[in-house]
Amino acid sequence: MDETPFQIDTRGEFSFPENHKFDAGFGLTEATIDYICDAKGEPDWVREFRKAALRKFNEMPMPTHWAPEGINNLDFDKIRYYLSHGTMPYKDWDEVPDDVKRTFERLGVPEQERAFLAGVDAQYDSETAYNNMREELSKQGVIFVNSTEGLREYEHIFRPWFGKVIPVSDNKFSALNHAAFSGGSFIYVPKGVKVAQPLQAYFRINSESMGQFERTLIIADEGAELMYMEGCTAPKYDSATLHSGVVELVALKGAKIQYVTVQNWATNVYNLVIQRGLAMEDAEIRWIDCNIGSGLTMKYPAVVLQGRRARGEVVSISLAHSGQLQDTGARMIHAAPETTSNIVAKSISIGEGRASYRGEVNVLKGMKGCKNNTECDALLINPASRTDTYPAITVNGNACAVQHEASVSQVDEEMLFYMQQRGLTRAQAMSLAVNGFINDLVKEFPMEYSVELRRLIDLEMEDSIG
Amino acid sequence: MDFPQNMSMEEAFALAEAEAKLNQALSESKDRFENAVLPNRLNEDWRFGRPHKYATALAELLQSGIPSQGEAMVEHAGEAAVAVTTEDDDLRQTEMLMPTIGSDALLGMHLERFGSGYALYIEEDTKEPIRIEYTTTGFYTPSTFIMVAPGVRAEVVEIHHGIGEAASMFATRNIQVAEGAKLKLLHHSSNMERYMCITNIQNMGGQVVQLTRHDTHDWAREETVAEIYTPGSDTQLYSSNLPRNGVLDLHTKQIHHAGGATSNLLYKNVVYEGGTAIFAGNIFVAPGAHNTDAYQSNRNLLLSEKATVHSLPGLEILADKVRCSHGSASSGVDEQQLFYLLSRGIPREEAIDLLAYGFERDVIEKYERA
Numbered sequence: 021m022d023e024t025p026f027q028i029d030t031r032g033e034f035s036f037p038e039n040h041k042f043d044a045g046f047g048l049t050e051a052t053i054d055y056i057c058d059a060k061g062e063p064d065w066v067r068e069f070r071k072a073a074l075r076k077f078n079e080m081p082m083p084t085h086w087a088p089e090g091i092n093n094l095d096f097d098k099i100r101y102y103l104s105h106g107t108m109p110y111k112d113w114d115e116v117p118d119d120v121k122r123t124f125e126r127l128g129v130p131e132q133e134r135a136f137l138a139g140v141d142a143q144y145d146s147e148t149a150y151n152n153m154r155e156e157l158s159k160q161g162v163i164f165v166n167s168t169e170g171l172r173e174y175e176h177i178f179r180p181w182f183g184k185v186i187p188v189s190d191n192k193f194s195a196l197n198h199a200a201f202s203g204g205s206f207i208y209v210p211k212g213v214k215v216a217q218p219l220q221a222y223f224r225i226n227s228e229s230m231g232q233f234e235r236t237l238i239i240a241d242e243g244a245e246l247m248y249m250e251g252c253t254a255p256k257y258d259s260a261t262l263h264s265g266v267v268e269l270v271a272l273k274g275a276k277i278q279y280v281t282v283q284n285w286a287t288n289v290y291n292l293v294i295q296r297g298l299a300m301e302d303a304e305i306r307w308i309d310c311n312i313g314s315g316l317t318m319k320y321p322a323v324v325l326q327g328r329r330a331r332g333e334v335v336s337i338s339l340a341h342s343g344q345l346q347d348t349g350a351r352m353i354h355a356a357p358e359t360t361s362n363i364v365a366k367s368i369s370i371g372e373g374r375a376s377y378r379g380e381v382n383v384l385k386g387m388k389g390c391k392n393n394t395e396c397d398a399l400l401i402n403p404a405s406r407t408d409t410y411p412a413i414t415v416n417g418n419a420c421a422v423q424h425e426a427s428v429s430q431v432d433e434e435m436l437f438y439m440q441q442r443g444l445t446r447a448q449a450m451s452l453a454v455n456g457f458i459n460d461l462v463k464e465f466p467m468e469y470s471v472e473l474r475r476l477i478d479l480e481m482e483d484s485i486g
Numbered sequence: 487m488d489f490p491q492n493m494s495m496e497e498a499f500a501l502a503e504a505e506a507k508l509n510q511a512l513s514e515s516k517d518r519f520e521n522a523v524l525p526n527r528l529n530e531d532w533r534f535g536r537p538h539k540y541a542t543a544l545a546e547l548l549q550s551g552i553p554s555q556g557e558a559m560v561e562h563a564g565e566a567a568v569a570v571t572t573e574d575d576d577l578r579q580t581e582m583l584m585p586t587i588g589s590d591a592l593l594g595m596h597l598e599r600f601g602s603g604y605a606l607y608i609e610e611d612t613k614e615p616i617r618i619e620y621t622t623t624g625f626y627t628p629s630t631f632i633m634v635a636p637g638v639r640a641e642v643v644e645i646h647h648g649i650g651e652a653a654s655m656f657a658t659r660n661i662q663v664a665e666g667a668k669l670k671l672l673h674h675s676s677n678m679e680r681y682m683c684i685t686n687i688q689n690m691g692g693q694v695v696q697l698t699r700h701d702t703h704d705w706a707r708e709e710t711v712a713e714i715y716t717p718g719s720d721t722q723l724y725s726s727n728l729p730r731n732g733v734l735d736l737h738t739k740q741i742h743h744a745g746g747a748t749s750n751l752l753y754k755n756v757v758y759e760g761g762t763a764i765f766a767g768n769i770f771v772a773p774g775a776h777n778t779d780a781y782q783s784n785r786n787l788l789l790s791e792k793a794t795v796h797s798l799p800g801l802e803i804l805a806d807k808v809r810c811s812h813g814s815a816s817s818g819v820d821e822q823q824l825f826y827l828l829s830r831g832i833p834r835e836e837a838i839d840l841l842a843y844g845f846e847r848d849v850i851e852k853y854e855r856a
Contacts, residue, residue: 428809
């Protein structure tokens with residue numbers, strides 16, 4: 021292969037030549053599904069399952085009455101639904117092809133550091149390219165594989181929960197993912213096992229017009245604990261790319277799951293991800309979510325609080341630049357008594373960017389002693405920036421307390437003046453102010469992510485302030 | 487068109503331009519009603535409001551051919567009040583341009599048959615509050631128009647009251663407040679099977695303080711749109727309700743077309759028994775409306791296991807240099823407060839009533855002090 025296939029840049033705007041072993045072509049039909057199933061060697065029940073989901077997908081309407089208008093520009097026939105280098109994940113670092121390695125190099129994660137990480141599930145295009153697990157973890161009985169392998173090898177654990185948290189007919193994009201899913205992780209942590217190091221997946225899209233329909237299922241058995249991190253960067257493309265993943269979490273009695281996402285797709289990517297967790301008795305689920313890239317993001321991490329004293333939390337940061345719409349938020353369904361939830365969302369709108377918070381808190385009938393707290397703060401940088409807040413709160417009965425607060429503000433001129441007077445440039449001052457605004461949330465992210473986040477915000481600010 | 491004799495060329499042009507603008511707006515408005523569909527499940531402005539049940543029922547009433555039945559009276563108005571009917575062109579035009587919150591189709595039907603009402607042209611300070619009262623035993627569709635001249639301070643009380651078991655009413659109200667003027671409006675409605683009121687406030691640099699209260703309806707919907715056109719305007723919207731059974735559906739919009747203005751909203755509900763209270767508010771700050779201060783707050787006290795609250799506060803901010811916030815809180819009675827009262831020998835029911843009274847009292851005080 022030729023050397024220097026990419027240009028040097030600062031924000032991941034580069035791409036590698038495409039060289040795929042499997043390519044299902046454009047559009048999604050039964051033939052596409054057959055192609056995917058054959059390529060992955062999937063059992064017949066999965067094939068039937070996918071086809072049923074495809075019929076649902078074709079029947080269901082787009083969520084047009086409330087969704088952002090940009091979603092109507094999506095053309096399902098101009099998307100490639102499956103691309104892959106092959107079906108087997110690379111077990112050893114040496115087996116990973118050079119061009120894939122180089123991509124990770126550019127992502128800023130050195131090999132040694134990744135070797136240190138508990139298990140790296142690095143998704144390159146639709147299939148997991150690198151999947152390495154530390155021996156200790158397997159000794160503890162922790163399963164960390166890609167979803168294809170999970171379905172094949174651990175059907176008895178995977179299948180009972182497959183599509184249970186997010187059913188096929190939940191919405192159009194859920195049906196789409198059930199029909200075309202590939203990649204993603206399957207994790208099972210046995211009873212009482214506390215995974216000390218975060219499990220991590222880096223993945224990226226690297227083919228034009230390619231949809232990434234990753235499917236992740238994480239099951240934490242009674243008393244288990246784990247943290248999962250995913251981060252993504254994507255090169256820039258000319259035509260729109262669709263990313264429509266489904267992430268299901270199941271926290272059984274007393275389990276704890278933390279799910280961290282840092283999303284930095286190119287602005288031609290539609291990022292329509294469905295994330296939902298099921299928290300049983302005394303369990304805790306935390307979504308830590310950061311959206312910086314993509315042209316249109318619609319993402320509302322949810323927790324269904326199904327057991328007594330379950331706890332849900334969403335911490336969300338979003339940054340909308342010109343041409344971007346970050347429609348993010350959270351959902352909390354209190355389906356058991358004495359459940360508590362907390363939502364903290366902060367957004368920053370730059371240039372003509374638009375950041376929206378859309379949320380739902382629902383305390384079902386007869387649920388006593390439930391508590392929810394929601395805070396949304398928005399920061400507007402330029403005169404043309406836009407921010408919206410659309411929460412929906414439903415409370416049944418007199419034994420619960422639910423509160424929501426939102427505020428919108430801009431960077432204080434006096435603060436900027438003070439910093440400039442001390443010798444900082446306006447961009448530096450602005451960057452410092454913005455970092456201060458989200459500082460308490462950035463602290464929630466693991467070390468390397470918070471460093472990356474700050475660097476990204478610095479870069480964004482440099483562009484926005486003339 | 488005919489111009490007055492002593493008009494200058496510039497004034498004549500300005501008048502002609504205004505007329506053309508109005509005609510344009512009216513013809514657009516006609517399209518609006520022609521294209522409008524009855525509120526259905528997909529209508530976001532009717533979320534949780536069960537449009538298939540209530541909007542449909544109201545539309546059936548409006549189209550049933552039942553004549554508008556009701557009595558309108560006004561007190562303490564002096565020369566300000568003019569009784570109006572369907573024939574009044576000014577009022578028709580004003581109503582045609584009225585914004586709604588998801589109910590264009592219903593407003594269109596109201597226009598077809600709005601019946602009677604009062605227009606108040608208030609040019610002097612009111613000594614006593616002007617009192618407008620609409621009562622009905624059947625189905626009544628009145629309209630009110632209130633215009634307050636520059637610098638004038640006015641107070642108006644508007645009562646909508648149903649008599650008997652099966653009274654229904656669908657009312658509209660237009661308010662225009664000029665620079666430096668002040669209007670305090672108390673709106674009280676009660677005892678209706680179906681009740682809906684659409685209010686449009688146009689604030690051109692004055693102060694408007696509105697307090698609404700809806701009592702003992704089976705179904706009631708309020709739509710209040712406050713449009714702020716001039717810097718220096720101050721708009722305060724308050725509501726205090728005690729729904730017992732039935733559905734109370736409150737919708738508000740604070741639209742800041744111009745910067746440098748303030749608006750404040752506080753809606754409180756104490757929900758008893760099997761009552762349902764819905765609040766959906768929105769603050770819209772138009773591009774360029776900088777230095778806006780807008781606040782919105784919804785508080786609900788639930789007093790029964792069967793009580794339900796839906797709260798949808800919203801913000802849409804298209805300008806920077808703004809200070810906007812909204813808040814929503816819903817809960818039952820604070821156990822510690824209740825314990826304190828019980829320990830003083832106050833019976834439980836009385837204690838809860840006392841706490842409910844204290845809860846909604848501050849809204850009324852805010853109105854009284856304004």
